[in-house]
Amino acid sequence: MRSTISPRAVRIANSTSGSWELADVSQTEGSWQRRDFLRGAALLALAIGVPVAGVSLSDLDASEAPTDRQREMMRRVSQAVLPATDTPGAGDVGVGDFVILALAHGLDGTREPAGSAEIPWAVPQYQRRDGSVRYVDWLEGTLSRMGNGDFLRRDDAGLHDLVARIDAEAFAEGADAHPWRAIKGLILLGYYTSEVGGSQELRFELTPGRFDPALPMGPNTRAWSSDWTAVEFG
Structure with missing residues (x-):
């Protein structure tokens, strides 16, 4: 079991055994073209089936560019959901x-206008003019409120506790439209379509491989990323 924050039955749509460590890219200070952003771009390219360059070098609205604090927040929150x-x-x-990139590109419907059921979770300051939710801003504001200040100064256990509280709220009865569900689903999608998630955390064997009609299963048995139609977490 990786985390006490349950993945909640999210299906995995793909897998890979490739590497995302790219050698070079045009850089612009403070923009999304920075080299250290490429790993996330490569993950998104894999998930939506486009070339990496089409993601990392696309012209995004300046209002969608994350701050350094938001990037560190998403890194640590992702780690809290699926720790090492x-x-x-x-x-x-x-x-x-x-x-962050997936949300900016509207993956999984995250740029669609929020319906009336979502308004209690996405208060006006976290909505765009078109009614869609600024998920990164929402998460930053929620963690700041729950953490009574700078949540990034908390140690890993302290931040995990905050994320666990959000998780419990998001998966309570009647909270189907909670913003955390979309964020968490993308964390799981990104991890289990990565090289580490798809071939190390999960087991990978090229299909067809061999046929084993019966295999021993235990609580720590890893699922097969190469049989993605059968992979379900929760």
Whole structure:
């Protein structure tokens, strides 16, 4: 079991055994073209099926560019959901940046206008003019409120407690439209479509491989990323 924050039955849509450590890219200070943003861009490119350059070098609205604080927040929150064990955690493999990019590109419907059911969770200051939710801003504001200040000064255990409280609220009865559900789903998607998640945390064997009609299963048995239609967490 990786985390006490349950993944909550999120299906994995793909897997890979490739590497995302790219050699070079045009840089612009303070923008999304920075080289250290490429791991998240590569994860997003894999998830939506476009070239990496089409993500990392696309012209995004300046209002969507994350602050350094927001990037660190997403890195640590991702790590809290899927911490390092005998394999690297989600924050270690660039999932935080993936989530920020995925939200900016509207992956999984995250740029659609919020309906009336979502308004209690997405108060007006976290909504765009078109009614869609600024998820990163919402998470930053929520953690600041719950943490009574600078939540990034908390140690990993303290931040995990805050994330666990948000998680419990988001998956309570009647909270289907809670913003955390979308963020968490993208954390899981980014991690389990990464090289580490798909071939180390999960087991990978090229299909068809061999047929084993019966295999011993235990509580620590890893799922197969190469059989993604059967992978379900929760």
